[in-house]
Amino acid sequence: MMARTVLNQADIARALTRISHEILESNRGAENLVILGIPTRGVVLARRIAETIARIEPTATDVRVGSLDVTMYRDDLGHTRTRTPTRTLVPGNVDGVTVVLVDDVLYSGRTIRAALDALGDHGRPTVVRLAVLVDRGHRELPIRADFVGKNLPSSTAERINLHLLEVDGDEFVSIDGGPLEGADEGVA
Numbered sequence: 001m002m003a004r005t006v007l008n009q010a011d012i013a014r015a016l017t018r019i020s021h022e023i024l025e026s027n028r029g030a031e032n033l034v035i036l037g038i039p040t041r042g043v044v045l046a047r048r049i050a051e052t053i054a055r056i057e058p059t060a061t062d063v064r065v066g067s068l069d070v071t072m073y074r075d076d077l078g079h080t081r082t083r084t085p086t087r088t089l090v091p092g093n094v095d096g097v098t099v100v101l102v103d104d105v106l107y108s109g110r111t112i113r114a115a116l117d118a119l120g121d122h123g124r125p126t127v128v129r130l131a132v133l134v135d136r137g138h139r140e141l142p143i144r145a146d147f148v149g150k151n152l153p154s155s156t157a158e159r160i161n162l163h164l165l166e167v168d169g170d171e172f173v174s175i176d177g178g179p180l181e182g183a184d185e186g187v188a
């Protein structure tokens with residue numbers, strides 16, 4: 001089965017702009033806001049969100065953005081292919097601030113659980129929010145995103161592919177695999 005594109009570059013840009021507005025509204029501005037991306041593509045998305053917030057809110061002179069590697073906090077290290085840890089960069093102190101974790105695709109919730117554990121090693125934020133470009137369902141843990149670019153209900157046999165210019169050289173979200181062509185199960 002061929003991959004089906006569900007978001008193009010313009011769709012991704014619109015979703016990130018909406019998420020940026022929602023973050024500002026939820027936080028009542030950009031004060032005391034730290035945006036942390038989960039490698040690899042979550043870091044790119046976090047930077048884009050921070051840039052968009054800075055454009056929307058010109059008085060937001062210091063939108064703090066960084067990265068939070070969760071590799072060594074995962075509970076499935078023995079069951080999945082190992083990824084080389086990347087550098088964690090938390091800009092300043094997170095005590096008493098709002099932290100927005102940014103990931104590309106929310107699936108089981110295990111990456112976010114690991115991110116919460118990793119974040120705890122860096123301080124105690126007042127509030128932690130979650131922004132994802134795609135929520136595909138199938139949660140194994142009681143975790144939900146506060147800001148979602150696109151809900152894409154999918155079968156567990158399907159794969160969501162996110163390509164970003166900075167990492168992949170092109171930009172889109174596609175779905176491949178899963179049920180046979182013509183089956184009623186799958187993406188809405």
